[in-house]
Amino acid sequence: MSTPTQVAGRYTIERRLGAGGMSTVFMAMDTVLERLVAVKLLAEHLADDEAFVARFRREAVAAARLQHPNIVQVFDSGLDPASDRHYIVMEYVEGPSCADLLRDQGVLGVEESVRVVRDACHGLDYAHRAGVVHRDVKPGNLLIAKETGTTKLADFGIAKAAEQTRITQVGSVLGTAAYLSPEQASGEESTPASDIYSLGVCAYQFLSGRLPHEYSSLTELALKQQSDTVAPIRDFRPEVPAELDNAIRLCLERDPATRYASALDLADAVEAGLHGHGTDATQLLERTQAMGYDPDATRAMLGGAAATGATRRLPPRTEVGRAPARRPPARDDRRAPGRGRMIARWLVLLAVVLAIVAVILVATQSSGGNNKGPVNSNDVHGQIDGLKTLIQDNSK
Numbered sequence: 001m002s003t004p005t006q007v008a009g010r011y012t013i014e015r016r017l018g019a020g021g022m023s024t025v026f027m028a029m030d031t032v033l034e035r036l037v038a039v040k041l042l043a044e045h046l047a048d049d050e051a052f053v054a055r056f057r058r059e060a061v062a063a064a065r066l067q068h069p070n071i072v073q074v075f076d077s078g079l080d081p082a083s084d085r086h087y088i089v090m091e092y093v094e095g096p097s098c099a100d101l102l103r104d105q106g107v108l109g110v111e112e113s114v115r116v117v118r119d120a121c122h123g124l125d126y127a128h129r130a131g132v133v134h135r136d137v138k139p140g141n142l143l144i145a146k147e148t149g150t151t152k153l154a155d156f157g158i159a160k161a162a163e164q165t166r167i168t169q170v171g172s173v174l175g176t177a178a179y180l181s182p183e184q185a186s187g188e189e190s191t192p193a194s195d196i197y198s199l200g201v202c203a204y205q206f207l208s209g210r211l212p213h214e215y216s217s218l219t220e221l222a223l224k225q226q227s228d229t230v231a232p233i234r235d236f237r238p239e240v241p242a243e244l245d246n247a248i249r250l251c252l253e254r255d256p257a258t259r260y261a262s263a264l265d266l267a268d269a270v271e272a273g274l275h276g277h278g279t280d281a282t283q284l285l286e287r288t289q290a291m292g293y294d295p296d297a298t299r300a301m302l303g304g305a306a307a308t309g310a311t312r313r314l315p316p317r318t319e320v321g322r323a324p325a326r327r328p329p330a331r332d333d334r335r336a337p338g339r340g341r342m343i344a345r346w347l348v349l350l351a352v353v354l355a356i357v358a359v360i361l362v363a364t365q366s367s368g369g370n371n372k373g374p375v376n377s378n379d380v381h382g383q384i385d386g387l388k389t390l391i392q393d394n395s396k
Contacts (some may be wrong), residue, residue, distance in 0.1 A: 003041070004083040004246040008076075011039050011089060018140075022046060022056075027030075027092060030075075037075060038093075041156075042086040053086060060088050062132050070123030071145065072154040093154065094145035098139035098202065106209050110240060113206040114274045116142060117248075119151035120199055121267035128192040128263060132156065134244050135190045137198035138179040139205065177218050178211050181224040185218060193256035196266055200251020200259075203270070208236040212252055226254060243282070244273030250285045258288060 003026070006012050011028040017038060018025050028039045046052045060077035067073060076089035098116060101108055108116070120142055127134060134141075134156055141154045177185070181197035184190055204212050212230045215221035230252050233245040247269035260266045265281040272279050278286075285382050 004085065007039055007041070007080045007083070007085070007089075008078060009035055009082075011037060011087075013039065022052070028089075030089070036092040036094075038072075038090045040088045040090065044085070047084065047086065056086055056088075059156060063088075065130060066127055066132060066156070068123055068126040069150060070119045070152055071127065071156075072152050073304065074156075077174075090154075091152075093143040093145050093152055095144045098142040098144065098151075098206065101144070102205065106207040107237070107338050110207065110244070111274065114244070115149070116144070116151045116206065116272050117199060117203045118267045120153055121204075121263040121270075123151075123153040124192070124195050124199065125263040125267075127153075127196070129158070130220060133190050133192060134195050134198075135184075136176070136178045136179075137195050137202065138339055140176075141200055142202065161203075177215075177221055178220070182222065183254070183256060185222040185225060191256060192263070193259050195261060196251050196257075196259050197253075197255075199263075199266070200248055200280050203248045204230070204233060204252070207240050207248070208233045210236065241273055241276050243276050244270060246286060247273040247278075247282050250282060258285065260285075 003013060003016075003024075007028065010032055011030055013026045013028050014036075016024060017027050021043065023040045023042050025038055025040045028037055029035075030037050035347050042053070042056050046056075057077070060074060064074040064077070072093060073091040074088060075091065077087065079086050096104075098108070120137070124134065124137070134153065136155065137153070143152045143154050144150075145152060179198040179201045181190070184194055201212055204210075213221055213224040213228060215224060230249050233240050233248065234242060247266070250269070251259055251266060260269065260281055265279070266278050269282045273282070356365040
């Protein structure tokens with residue numbers, strides 16, 4: 001079947017933008033609103049696959065809920081009666097993808113890489129909080145708007161709502177293998193941590209011009225992810241700040257629990273790393289590496305840190321070039337009340353001792369004992385009353 005010239009009686013096809021195994025994307029004119037849009041048509045050979053069509057429809061529903069400056073907006077979806085093709089209509093982003101930039105330049109600039117990752121993190125965080133996992137973060141799905149320079153996450157085409165029943169069969173692998181997390185490569189469920197890993201692979205490639213693991217098969221990739229150490233980016237590009245290098249490689253931890261707790265933590269880390277600083281999150285993750293890789297112990301440490309707020313985020317920034325120098329963490333004064341209570345207890349104890357001494361002096365005077373000096377009994381009793389008041393006040 002040939003490509004329709006018009007979809008849903010409204011979208012006039014102008015030219016093809018790209019194609020994948022599951023769909024083809026076209027630039028089209030919305031004749032009602034008179035604006036350019038991107039129309040994704042489901043591949044013909046999948047039209048009879050009820051499970052895939054169900055996933056395609058769920059994609060539209062999940063993606064249409066996402067309205068964020070760093071996410072490509074979904075406008076419409078349905079079944080074109082004339083061609084019997086399922087379609088999704090999306091925002092058209094004029095500008096290259098990061099895959100285009102890598103193909104033309106080999107690597108991206110350091111500050112440019114940080115901007116792309118930061119924008120993508122904000123889009124991912126929004127989606128994750130909405131219960132949607134992208135599952136296919138790769139350079140081709142990171143679009144740079146020509147007019148604003150903003151990065152937009154495209155094609156939640158194999159995204160799914162985290163709370164919905166999984167449609168894909170267990171063990172099936174979707175997306176581009178190079179950017180799959182270890183859990184995805186072994187057929188496990190994708191999570192927000194999987195998106196963070198994939199974005200880390202993108203960032204590594206932007207700066208180094210190569211992938212963290214070279215492989216010839218999915219099996220080889222999975223084995224390397226489990227056993228090989230990722231080479232520092234600075235081995236290939238020494239001008240990259242060490243802190244930025246470390247911040248990105250922390251995304252590539254094998255265990256999802258030892259990656260960043262959120263995409264915003266990663267955004268903070270790469271911005272701070274660009275200026276030679278760390279964040280609470282990066283420092284904590286680096287300490288777990290220094291102590292040796294122990295998944296159970298690391299999970300416990302990260303869980304405790306989250307409970308006590310040890311992984312605090314830096315204040316939000318809007319421009320990469322204006323990140324302030326990192327200040328030493330403020331001294332924790334939460335122990336001050338404990339020290340105050342301890343001093344109060346010592347005062348009470350001292351008061352009790354003095355009261356006992358005063359009572360002994362009074363008893364000695366009343367028994368006619370041999371005293372070297374006169375004792376004013378009225379004054380002693382007044383002191384005892386005062387001490388009692390002090391004890392009562394400090395015992396409350």
